[in-house]
Amino acid sequence: MPDDKTAAPIRPRSARVKIADVAAAAGVHASTVSRVLRADRTGRVSPDVAARIRAVAHDLGYSANPLAAGMRTRSTRSVGVIVHDISDPVYPPILRGIERRMGQAGHMVVLGNTGYDPAAELAMLDQMAARMMDGVILGTTRRDDPVVARARGLGLPVVSVLRRTDAGLCSAVANDCAAGMRAMAQAVLEHGHRDIALIGAPQDLSTARDRHEGVTGALAAHGCPVPDDRIAFVPRMDVVQGRLAMQALLARRAHPPEAVIAVNDLVALGAVQACRDAGLDCPREISVTGYNDIPLLAMFDPPLASVAMDLTGIGAQAADLLLAHLADPALGPQLQIVPPVLRLRASLARRG
Amino acid sequence: MPDDKTAAPIRPRSARVKIADVAAAAGVHASTVSRVLRADRTGRVSPDVAARIRAVAHDLGYSANPLAAGMRTRSTRSVGVIVHDISDPVYPPILRGIERRMGQAGHMVVLGNTGYDPAAELAMLDQMAARMMDGVILGTTRRDDPVVARARGLGLPVVSVLRRTDAGLCSAVANDCAAGMRAMAQAVLEHGHRDIALIGAPQDLSTARDRHEGVTGALAAHGCPVPDDRIAFVPRMDVVQGRLAMQALLARRAHPPEAVIAVNDLVALGAVQACRDAGLDCPREISVTGYNDIPLLAMFDPPLASVAMDLTGIGAQAADLLLAHLADPALGPQLQIVPPVLRLRASLARRG
DNA sequence: TTGTATGCGTTATCAC
DNA sequence: GTGATAACGCATACAA
Numbered sequence: 029m030p031d032d033k034t035a036a037p038i039r040p041r042s043a044r045v046k047i048a049d050v051a052a053a054a055g056v057h058a059s060t061v062s063r064v065l066r067a068d069r070t071g072r073v074s075p076d077v078a079a080r081i082r083a084v085a086h087d088l089g090y091s092a093n094p095l096a097a098g099m100r101t102r103s104t105r106s107v108g109v110i111v112h113d114i115s116d117p118v119y120p121p122i123l124r125g126i127e128r129r130m131g132q133a134g135h136m137v138v139l140g141n142t143g144y145d146p147a148a149e150l151a152m153l154d155q156m157a158a159r160m161m162d163g164v165i166l167g168t169t170r171r172d173d174p175v176v177a178r179a180r181g182l183g184l185p186v187v188s189v190l191r192r193t194d195a196g197l198c199s200a201v202a203n204d205c206a207a208g209m210r211a212m213a214q215a216v217l218e219h220g221h222r223d224i225a226l227i228g229a230p231q232d233l234s235t236a237r238d239r240h241e242g243v244t245g246a247l248a249a250h251g252c253p254v255p256d257d258r259i260a261f262v263p264r265m266d267v268v269q270g271r272l273a274m275q276a277l278l279a280r281r282a283h284p285p286e287a288v289i290a291v292n293d294l295v296a297l298g299a300v301q302a303c304r305d306a307g308l309d310c311p312r313e314i315s316v317t318g319y320n321d322i323p324l325l326a327m328f329d330p331p332l333a334s335v336a337m338d339l340t341g342i343g344a345q346a347a348d349l350l351l352a353h354l355a356d357p358a359l360g361p362q363l364q365i366v367p368p369v370l371r372l373r374a375s376l377a378r379r380g
Numbered sequence: 381m382p383d384d385k386t387a388a389p390i391r392p393r394s395a396r397v398k399i400a401d402v403a404a405a406a407g408v409h410a411s412t413v414s415r416v417l418r419a420d421r422t423g424r425v426s427p428d429v430a431a432r433i434r435a436v437a438h439d440l441g442y443s444a445n446p447l448a449a450g451m452r453t454r455s456t457r458s459v460g461v462i463v464h465d466i467s468d469p470v471y472p473p474i475l476r477g478i479e480r481r482m483g484q485a486g487h488m489v490v491l492g493n494t495g496y497d498p499a500a501e502l503a504m505l506d507q508m509a510a511r512m513m514d515g516v517i518l519g520t521t522r523r524d525d526p527v528v529a530r531a532r533g534l535g536l537p538v539v540s541v542l543r544r545t546d547a548g549l550c551s552a553v554a555n556d557c558a559a560g561m562r563a564m565a566q567a568v569l570e571h572g573h574r575d576i577a578l579i580g581a582p583q584d585l586s587t588a589r590d591r592h593e594g595v596t597g598a599l600a601a602h603g604c605p606v607p608d609d610r611i612a613f614v615p616r617m618d619v620v621q622g623r624l625a626m627q628a629l630l631a632r633r634a635h636p637p638e639a640v641i642a643v644n645d646l647v648a649l650g651a652v653q654a655c656r657d658a659g660l661d662c663p664r665e666i667s668v669t670g671y672n673d674i675p676l677l678a679m680f681d682p683p684l685a686s687v688a689m690d691l692t693g694i695g696a697q698a699a700d701l702l703l704a705h706l707a708d709p710a711l712g713p714q715l716q717i718v719p720p721v722l723r724l725r726a727s728l729a730r731r732g
Numbered sequence: 733t734t735g736t737a738t739g740c741g742t743t744a745t746c747a748c
Numbered sequence: 749g750t751g752a753t754a755a756c757g758c759a760t761a762c763a764a
Contacts, residue, residue: 058751077749
């Protein structure tokens with residue numbers, strides 16, 4: 029056995045103390061140290077030896093390398109989170125809930141931002157799988173999502189947050205968007221509006237679809253169906269697109285609608301901008317509503333009526349659900365529905 | 381040499397194809413595959429063999445495992461980002477800039493949220509170091525930061541974003557907060573206000589300190605020094621604390637100040653709330669200003685005067701700077717200053 | 733140009 | 749109860 033140390037380290041070795049150092053200092057073998065420092069005692073160690081090892085490890089400032097351990101255990105104790113756009117204020121509270129829970133469980137959170145690009149979502153998942161992440165939380169889920177399918181193929185646990193797949197192929201934490209929007213539609217009607225416009229989003233997202241079906245269904249059921257030229261769609265749910273959609277709506281008819289129900293808050297805020305640009309006073313001349321109740325929404329001008337949910341709680345639930353899947357690989361897809369709560373504010377005003 | 385395959389895999393092997401699989405399929409040795417697939421050709425390989433290996437790798441859907449590679453190369457191609465509170469709207473645009481640049485460079489971004497807790501910041505850095513992250517971007521930097529010191533001790537490259545250390549011990553991308561606040565102070569004076577109150581933040585953050593010194597200095601220089609009872613400090617820069625601080629300010633004197641200059645936008649929004657609670661009309665009776673120009677600030681009621689900077693650009697610059705440090709470990713601390721831009725809006729009104 | 737041997741830090745499975 | 753050994757997937761100094 030040649031013992032030449034030819035394969036020298038690339039860098040001047042970082043001073044990180046490893047198991048071998050602890051073992052040497054404690055006068056035991058590395059495997060014994062590993063047994064002691066690993067909480068799940070696979071093999072028992074005599075109390076005095078264990079105590080000595082623990083003391084030495086502490087003195088030397090040893091901390092385990094989860095990556096190296098992961099090579100062997102196939103668990104790196106890290107999870108990915110993929111979102112369309114971290115700049116959308118709906119995500120930070122969710123991310124915060126995820127990060128806190130995962131941190132408590134000793135897992136790190138890796139962030140992926142994919143800008144509404146399905147190809148980027150797939151590439152991001154592959155990246156995360158290649159890095160041996162234990163699981164992924166998807167904030168990008170589409171109703172029929174190749175990302176979910178590929179994750180299944182890879183055996184990578186996935187939890188969907190906010191949205192879900194039609195087939196329920198993966199666990200999801202979401203709110204009942206259709207119910208939320210039905211409530212909002214009813215509120216708009218109760219405020220006396222009849223000429224109502226809608227701004228929807230791509231229907232391959234369950235949120236966008238459920239909200240659209242919820243609102244169209246509710247309005248039709250109350251004898252107030254929405255004509256096609258009072259419906260616009262945005263390609264992305266942001267302020268700029270909301271503004272463009274509203275401009276398009278206003279251009280189609282001589283008279284503006286009495287109220288606009290937008291698919292989410294950012295789109296609604298863009299719609300408000302477009303109304304102002306067109307010289308329309310919101311809410312005196314036109315009411316606008318959103319969805320998600322992003323932070324600080326009550327402080328906008330006008331305070332925006334929206335549908336709220338506990339975003340941080342949703343993030344925490346998604347994290348817990350993923351942890352449950354990690355603990356029990358046999359666990360089937362779970363669906364957790366969080367109740368939506370109507371938040372009526374000044375942007376929804378009485379007609380007249 | 382015992383060749384028994386006793387150490388069986390823990391899980392039913394994930395179907396991930398590895399270098400050995402490609403090597404077997406291509407009829408070459410693994411090291412040859414490694415040489416071909418690694419862009420930086422250390423040893424040359426004959427073109428035909430290289431082409432065959434590449435084809436096989438593609439057919440088999442091979443993708444490298446950066447973690448396993450990192451065990452050897454000491455580079456996991458992942459970086460950490462530590463922030464006080466991802467729910468603060470100032471961070472998402474920065475994070476977006478970082479994520480995009482890092483993604484382009486093939487690095488993943490790990491997020492750490494520490495809630496203004498210095499101990500948590502230190503623990504997070506240790507976590508990231510233990511996971512062999514290539515570097516860390518700090519959004520939490522304190523003027524004399526043990527996190528920066530420990531990172532130096534570990535040889536872990538660090539770039540500070542938004543804030544910086546007094547000693548300039550690590551690279552930083554920030555704006556000139558003192559200059560930004562001087563401009564704001566002057567604008568407030570030019571609007572006729574003389575009874576001006578300040579809401580500051582913990583002075584161990586360079587942003588809070590520079591802004592405070594900038595505004596107090598400018599006001600004093602213009603013959604309008606701020607008395608102690610017109611100054612309040614928040615423990616954290618969020619809406620709730622801003623509101624409490626404003627309440628405290630209002631309680632100290634019979635008459636409210638004419639203007640309030642807050643350390644950042646969230647604090648300013650909290651101050652606006654407190655003013656309203658107290659029956660003060662903002663901006664008719666009291667002007668309020670912020671800092672950072674977080675997204676959508678112009679749509680608030682009132683539109684908040686603030687000091688703007690290119691947050692996404694700052695994130696991208698920080699990412700580039702960290703990448704530069706990774707490419708050249710000998711690179712010393714760099715300081716990049718981004719210009720602040722005054723954004724005057726209706727929350728700052730003429731006196732009277 | 734290509735194959736061989738070894739190590740990165742850890743853990744699982746043996747033998748003792 | 750503890751030590752010895754191989755393996756996780758990859759990269760590289762060296763020999764051939």
